[in-house]
Amino acid sequence: MDAFNLLMSGFEIALTWENLLYCLIGVSIGMMVGILPGLGPSAGTALLIPMTFGMDPISAIVMLSGIFYGSMYGGTITTVLVNVPGEAASVITSLDGYPMAKQGRAGVALGISAIGSFIGGTVAIIGVAVVAPQLVKFALAFGPPEFFALIVFGMTMVVGLAGKSIIRGSIAVVLGLVLAMVGMAPGSGVVRFSFGIPHLIDGLNFVTIAMGLFGLSEILLGIEQQMKKPEKPPVVKGLFPSRKELRPSLMSIGRGTGLGFFMGLIPGTSSVVPALMSYSIEKRISKDPKRFGNGAIEGVAGPETANNSFCGGALIPLFLLGIPSSATMAVLLGAFILHGLQPGPTLFVRHPDFVWAVIASMFIGNLLLLFMNLPMAKMWAKVASVPFKLLFPIIIAISIVGTYSISNSLWDVGGLLVFGLLGYFLKKADIPVAPVALMFILGDLMEKSLLQSLALYKGDFFAIFTRPLSGTLLALSVLVITLSIVAGFKSKKDNLVDVEA
């Protein structure tokens, strides 16, 4: 029960009123950052690091990590309400979250994701506290081949989002992969499809793609709809899921928690992977998969939970190995070092007060967020009932400001507009946009890890199958695809349900 005592002393430090205040400031800023599309958590955290220079290291990290997980909460709000996912993981939330908002159930969607995020976040933190040291080995077992296999496995999950027509789904998938190819090739440094534009040397920016394809295109469609046949905004209904929905959503939250936590241990995973897997699992085991894409509450609860417990799990490689698993984590790592705390296996021994205080503050922060979000979910939900002629210009303005802030240049604003139009036409043609955004991220990760694996094995592709972890994952992927094909043949009616994003 040593860990328990240490945790209690951590609470002692975290509950001092100034640390509580910093925690509150952190999560509030984080929420704001999450709500503003474009200004992602990593930029938000980085901008505030200088503010913490004069602070006690514990207070500084408490505040900065508050920004980090607070922004995860905030990101959900814009996604659900106006279909503007500010970060990768929220793309998945938009699949069912936005349809729920359209039905006037934005409050329910936000409520359940606040609850899910709280459970996912706190359970992951308990996991960090209890089993962290034992899990480091697992994190390091993931080399490039394992990573490649994991991404391939993730891609088989995208099949489930392909929509009602295989051809249309394939178009979306290929488009996503093509977009991912722009920029410098990993491994050789060859610059592809940059057309001499410096901005393209690094490839396209995900935020512009996601905001354009999802947010802006949705507004264009909405405007068109208004001109044809004006619709009243949906009436806001209650905040809590109906009793019938409660059990399945709690189950999804449970599954999402475990999934997110383990994914968080693997350095370099994008938070979109656990969210995508969680969504796909929920859809597969659901009795009525047709509901997914039309406002299924499990489709919001699972991925949102997975996303947040991913962040908790990601603390293990950060604390124990000094390996950040995302850009935001890298910024946090920088803050650690700036304040004289060297992450590594000895961090728990040398600075126990720090580690446990931060862990305790995350409990508190998650609780604060839950209290802030449940009542506010109702208020936020009302945004969905603002008349469209007021709402649309505001969303467009926020999106443009947000994309401008990515690199302080109009280039990204142009990208937003182009992808907005592209998304509009894709939706008109009934081509789902979610696979485009997901394949853009996964394609990039897959190419990189495949090239790394091939470089390790001097071009021997089949060597990837010989490693236990990667072999198992690849075998699973083959199995999933085979099952899908068999299922497709069995029922003449295509069982792949349309998920219009």
Added chain:
Amino acid sequence: MKKLFSFVLVLLLVAGALAACSSQESASSKSTSGESSGTSENDDGKFPNKPINVIVAYDAGGGTDTTARTLQPYLEKELGVPVNVINKPGGSGWVGWTEIANAEPDGYTIGYLNSPNFASGLVNPTMQRGIDLDSFTILANHVADPGAIVIRADEDRFTNFKELIDYAKKHELTTTATGVAGDDHLVTLKLNQKLDTKFRAIQFEGTAESRSSFLGGHVDVLITSVGEAYSMHQNNQLKVVAITAKEKSSFLSDVPTVKEAGFDEIISQSTRGLVAPKGLPEEKVEILQDALEKAINNTEHQKKMKELGTQVLYANGDEYLKLLQQDIEDVKGLKDLLGW
């Protein structure tokens, strides 16, 4: 209804306010280039008399950004005007560097150049850049981070640099790199070129990724920089066996340079220095160089940099230019090994 509307308005205002800090900066950068199109005649002789923008070609919170923001107050003190750090990330640095090169040469826009990343971009035949080393006025170098050759703490095939090289002459070993012809990749290539070793570099996306693959045993040797490795070395999480610099690093006094370990000298380091657009009038160059020299050599600044694990290496304009030219020559000399 009215309440709701005002609520949305507040939301918008907050959005604007949060974005304001960044947009303000770039607005001022625009206005400087606009005003100064009438060249220095309008400047009534005194330079500088308005804020100076320092462009950083990488994200806020990154290494170069931290370097710039640490120097900022000391540079402000020397110049007597505010200094703004502006992040223009993207394109592996080329977005920001192009922006510096294309700015008005009035001394109010300067920026950081990162080498050898810049050098390798210049040599890479698939990169269509449109700017060159001649597009800049070279002001001063600020920091230098030598390469570090690292093995695992529990490695039993070799325990020091000599054993590593002997082993690598007979066996193939994998090393890490974080970018084609980046500083770490160049270390591997130079070792192979000069010491006849059989290292094979695997490209990773960043130090976090390369380090975890190395610690997990997927890659044999970690090539990184002193700044990235020294604290983990002190914690015995890994072992730095040699550094690719002229002299020992003050952060790693127990680690020899390649030459001290008994081999031909190999020098590879990443540098960050300040440049301005070409065509900057001589008197302004002098004012800026003077201020930079004093700010960089300020003992308080150097102490802060040391706390951050960054090694300050002041070099004046001429020396820094030579350094950059040398980097370009080095990459050109490795063209065959790079397949360019």
